[in-house]
Amino acid sequence: MRVPRRLLAVPLFAVLAVSGCASSAPEESEAAAPSEGFPVTVTDARGEVTLDEAPQRIVSLSPSGTEILFAVGAGEQVVAADEYSNYPDEAPTTDLSGFTPSVEAVSEHDPDLVVLARDAEETASQLDQLGIPVLVLPAAESLDDSYEQLRLLGSATGHADEGAAAAEEVEGALDEIVAETRDRLGDIDASYYHELDPGLYSVTSGTFVGQVYSLFGLRNIADEAADTAGGYPQLSAEFVVEQDPDLIFLSYPGEEAALVADVADRPAFDTITAVENGDVVRLDPDTASRWGPRVVDFAQDVADALLAAEGGADAEEAA
Structure with missing residues (x-):
């Protein structure tokens, strides 16, 4: 089951925020935004922010x-988005940088609200x-953080009800x-390794990515690392081989x-259960790193991998 279209129609370290390609921005136009219920006060990474009117740019x-x-439901109010905002298709992607924003370039779009990632907080x-309202959103550390940002941006843009409904x-x-996956597979007794890049950076269960896996009852080998580095440890090849995960997910x-093939060619990786059974899965690096509505697609990909792994195991037993 993919996330309903009505949620989407109306998108380490760096990989968790950037992935995609730029396109030229459409002509800017004024968007009519709901104004009832304003002023509103929301809380971002820096504290309380009060918006006197619903932003239209x-x-x-x-x-x-x-x-x-x-x-x-605030898509029509978005007049410009950064170079990596490649989803949905109608997003007005530009060459604006989300990491090192140019205040001058941003100002040229005459915004009445700017949404920044925590990495660009200095720009705020x-x-x-310049008197431009700003919301600084930290990277979600949990699924609850993801739901809260849906509600926050809904409230801040005049779409409080839509934000609450989207989170729900x-x-x-x-x-x-x-539930559907567990109904089909029963109790899931399997371990996994989530790889953020070929340098063997991973995620622990304390991240929003790890929490998605935890919903299925999967065990995360990165939780056993000596230094979890704030939830994103760099593992050694020896550690991964020793932990012998049942599934490997590649998110880049x-x-x-x-x-x-590259994973299988690494020294001793051909002895890992996931490699031996063909349970090495390449995930969409965007849906597996962004904490917006497409986290549902990420969960579905994990479910599909589990079902495929079970099917392979059944076939092997039958043979």
């Missing part, structure tokens, strides 16, 4: 933020001096995928066959 410099804005004070629907869709760009 939003610049989003966060791919996850862009996806959330469209999910809560410069925009404050995403959570419900995740629960349904997990590249052609799947080539990436899977």
